[in-house]
Amino acid sequence: xxxxxxxxxxxxxxxxxxxxxxxxxxxxxxxxxxxxxxxxxxxxxxxxxxxxxxxxxxxxxxxxxxxxxxxxxxxxxxxxxxxxxxxxxxxxxxxxxxxxxxxxxxxxxxxxxxxxxxxxxxxxxxxxxxxxxxxxxxxxxxxxxxxxxxxxxxxxxxxxxxxxxxx
Ligand code: ADP
Numbered sequence: 001x002x003x004x005x006x007x008x009x010x011x012x013x014x015x016x017x018x019x020x021x022x023x024x025x026x027x028x029x030x031x032x033x034x035x036x037x038x039x040x041x042x043x044x045x046x047x048x049x050x051x052x053x054x055x056x057x058x059x060x061x062x063x064x065x066x067x068x069x070x071x072x073x074x075x076x077x078x079x080x081x082x083x084x085x086x087x088x089x090x091x092x093x094x095x096x097x098x099x100x101x102x103x104x105x106x107x108x109x110x111x112x113x114x115x116x117x118x119x120x121x122x123x124x125x126x127x128x129x130x131x132x133x134x135x136x137x138x139x140x141x142x143x144x145x146x147x148x149x150x151x152x153x154x155x156x157x158x159x160x161x162x163x164x165x166x167x
Pocket of ligand 1: 011012013014015019020021024040090092093094096122123124127128129130131132153
């Protein structure tokens with residue numbers, strides 16, 4: 001199968017999607033003809049939101065971008081990227097510590113499939129401190145989330161955090 005250089009896959013856990021992710025999606029959609037958001041399973045994390053919930057939230061917030069779509073995958077990211085027919089895996093970089101982990105990951109992916117290149121976009125300054133992990137913690141302790149998340153995601157995260165603490 002020939003891989004299309006105009007197609008990119010933005011992989012991640014997105015538990016949940018936040019404004020930093022959305023900024024990478026918006027900028028990626030201006031570079032690539034087609035951008036697929038690939039929602040993966042992280043075996044080291046037990047998610048707040050299951051795969052179907054994460055996909056539904058992403059589906060909602062990508063509506064303004066006609067060349068962006070969302071799909072779930074399990075297994076290796078490079079296998080999914082090849083299945084989509086994309087040449088490019090898109091990732092966001094927040095900090096030097098992200099860089100170290102992403103550097104190793106992108107070289108490993110290149111070893112697994114030499115035709116798939118990872119392309120990085122630097123996080124925009126207002127979002128560079130955002131992570132889904134931190135936002136889940138803030139939600140758990142009842143902090144305000146509206147500045148960091150699309151409204152629908154903020155409401156869902158607050159509800160999920162409340163449900164988990166009263167369980
Ligand atoms: P993963 O568990 O694979 O790191 P995440 O959902 O945390 O998945 O992140 C998916 C991608 O988005 C990664 O490339 C990550 O570096 C990037 N990313 C995460 N937070 C931000 C942010 N605030 N700004 C830009 N990119 C981000």
